[in-house]
Amino acid sequence: MATIVTDVLVIGAGAAGLMCAIEAGRRGRRVLVIDHNQAPAEKIRISGGGRCNFTNLNCRPEAFLSDNPHFCVSALRRFSQHDFIARMEAHQIAYHEKTAGQLFCDGSAKQIIAMLLSDLREAGGDLKLGVGPTSLEGGTDGFIVGAASETFVCSSLVIATGGKSIPKMGATGYAYDVAAQFGLRIVDPRPGLVPFTIGPPTLDAISALAGLSTPARVTAGDRTFEEGLLFTHRGLSGPAVLQASSYWKTPSDVSIDLAPGRDVLTDLKIARQERPKATLTSGLSDMIPRRLALHLAETTAGDLRLADLSDLKLRRVAEAVQDWRLRPSGTEGWRTAEVTVGGVDTRDLSSQTLEAKGRKGLFFIGECVDVTGWLGGYNFQWAWSSGWAAGQAA
Numbered sequence: 001m002a003t004i005v006t007d008v009l010v011i012g013a014g015a016a017g018l019m020c021a022i023e024a025g026r027r028g029r030r031v032l033v034i035d036h037n038q039a040p041a042e043k044i045r046i047s048g049g050g051r052c053n054f055t056n057l058n059c060r061p062e063a064f065l066s067d068n069p070h071f072c073v074s075a076l077r078r079f080s081q082h083d084f085i086a087r088m089e090a091h092q093i094a095y096h097e098k099t100a101g102q103l104f105c106d107g108s109a110k111q112i113i114a115m116l117l118s119d120l121r122e123a124g125g126d127l128k129l130g131v132g133p134t135s136l137e138g139g140t141d142g143f144i145v146g147a148a149s150e151t152f153v154c155s156s157l158v159i160a161t162g163g164k165s166i167p168k169m170g171a172t173g174y175a176y177d178v179a180a181q182f183g184l185r186i187v188d189p190r191p192g193l194v195p196f197t198i199g200p201p202t203l204d205a206i207s208a209l210a211g212l213s214t215p216a217r218v219t220a221g222d223r224t225f226e227e228g229l230l231f232t233h234r235g236l237s238g239p240a241v242l243q244a245s246s247y248w249k250t251p252s253d254v255s256i257d258l259a260p261g262r263d264v265l266t267d268l269k270i271a272r273q274e275r276p277k278a279t280l281t282s283g284l285s286d287m288i289p290r291r292l293a294l295h296l297a298e299t300t301a302g303d304l305r306l307a308d309l310s311d312l313k314l315r316r317v318a319e320a321v322q323d324w325r326l327r328p329s330g331t332e333g334w335r336t337a338e339v340t341v342g343g344v345d346t347r348d349l350s351s352q353t354l355e356a357k358g359r360k361g362l363f364f365i366g367e368c369v370d371v372t373g374w375l376g377g378y379n380f381q382w383a384w385s386s387g388w389a390a391g392q393a394a
């Protein structure tokens with residue numbers, strides 16, 4: 001069995017691992033990145049519909065969830081969205097802002113992968129694909145990582161294997177196993193940015209709405225997101241729901257306003273005065289999509305003429321539109337979650353370098369750490385920033 005000696009071994013050739021390897025290589029460290037997949041950075045490739053929402057102009061610590069909300073500040077400040085944008089521009093990769101600061105490639109996410117691989121080569125780093133660790137030992141002055149046909153010996157070991165979301169793309173809980181092996185704590189990982197599932201009878205009642213999307217304000221825990229909501233065959237999805245899902249813990253309710261920014265009760269009362277012969281569906285259709293209006297009219301007061309509806313009934317309708325309380329039966333889980341909430345406990349890591357406290361040379365970066373961004377490019381920015389920070393020290 002071949003033994004390969006290197007200064008820095010990075011396990012995981014995703015966004016964080018490649019960024020870290022580039023930075024460590026630029027400091028003159030011998031760097032090797034290994035990944036059990038046959039291709040690097042698969043999540044970059046498929047992200048943002050193939051165009052990768054690679055950062056967000058409004059990136060700020062408040063857009064991240066963590067048991068320790070201040071942990072991400074240092075890395076995000078030292079390697080910010082502007083630093084990553086500068087790299088894109090240096091490589092002449094064209095991009096555009098889609099909405100709310102979200103930056104996407106004009107062409108393809110593959111351009112970002114090509115940029116990272118070219119920077120890695122230039123920095124003298126190596127990449128070995130199809131190699132997964134089978135054993136790990138940590139001594140006083142380094143680590144020995146066993147794989148099927150090689151043994152790797154390194155002084156710095158960087159765990160960049162991501163979270164558990166989307167196992168069929170190669171996601172594993174390896175980082176948590178390593179953290180546990182070296183006595184680091186874990187914040188229970190759970191799927192984030194994931195659709196809600198809804199059980200019967202609510203699902204039966206809304207099944208006819210599958211495919212419909214509408215603006216909404218969705219509240220879970222103490223957070224509210226106003227974006228699109230999509231009715232699906234199994235529950236609810238769309239950006240507002242995905243965002244709220246990261247804050248949702250089972251069992252608890254979410255509350256949904258299907259007519260954000262409006263006062264439905266007042267508007268219905270005005271409609272009743274101005275168009276008494278109009279049906280409730282017609283009155284609601286001024287505020288929400290007609291299919292949804294029909295459903296809500298039928299399930300609240302009946303599709304009666306507005307003139308026949310009392311104030312009390314209108315109030316009930318307005319509540320159903322603007323304060324729909326529902327308890328998801330769960331989420332679509334790891335199969336479709338865009339991220340993992342939770343992970344390696346930040347209390348056991350340095351916020352400057354991402355090195356494990358009390359375990360010299362061991363680093364955790366990217367999604368495996370208990371730092372999770374909102375939808376909109378924040379998760380890649382955390383991968384770039386944490387990878388960069390570890391790359392200055394590994």
Ligand SMILES: Cc1cc2nc3c(=O)[nH]c(=O)nc-3n(C[C@H](O)[C@H](O)[C@H](O)COP(=O)(O)OP(=O)(O)OC[C@H]3O[C@@H](n4cnc5c(N)ncnc54)[C@H](O)[C@@H]3O)c2cc1C
Pocket residue numbers: 011012013014015016017034035036037040041042043044046047048052053054055131132133160161162163165166169170171172173174337338339365366367368376377378379380381383
């Ligand atoms: C469908 C989808 C779309 C997304 N779109 C966006 C977006 O547009 N913008 C955004 O900011 N975020 C997006 N995300 C989230 C983003 O992809 C992740 O937050 C980011 O990729 C995390 O980077 P990482 O390097 O920490 O982990 P990863 O990118 O997951 O990389 C981890 C690497 O480690 C390897 N690995 C895992 N286990 C092992 C093991 N045991 N041995 C060896 N190798 C291993 C994996 O093969 C992988 O290559 C999306 C996620 C998904 C699933």
